[in-house]
Amino acid sequence: MSEPVRDVPITGEPIRLGQFLKLAGLAEDGAHAKDLIEAEEVTVNGEVETRRGRQLSAGDVVTVGRERGRVSLAH
Template sequence: MSTRDVSIRDDSIRLGQFLKLAGLAEDGSHAKELIETGDVAVNGEREYRRGRQLRLGDVVAVGGAQARLVSS
């Protein structure tokens, strides 16, 4: 599974926002659904909090897609 780098301006971003930015979710309600059903992993561990703060270097996986936070 290849990992795509997604750049952000700040040092952190909330998980729900990142899913939309990275194209892993279509919109906010889709992001919420993915998280609530346990389809999202952060750094290899299931995550159920939409508001989780992600930091540079974190890897988010949904299904067969992965995205890593990098600085812009």
């Protein structure tokens, strides 16, 4: 079973997938983010995403393994 979705606030839209993975703590660094994406271990809104530069917007849910993070706008 998956963990609850954790809201990850960002300061501006859009944000690239690779950046979000690092910000959300789903990847240790840029190289780790790239490896996860290339290994098809990352989904965005339930679909496998292989583009590190994929633009994410508020409400998008990114999943790596059992961990999930939702893009939310910082107030």
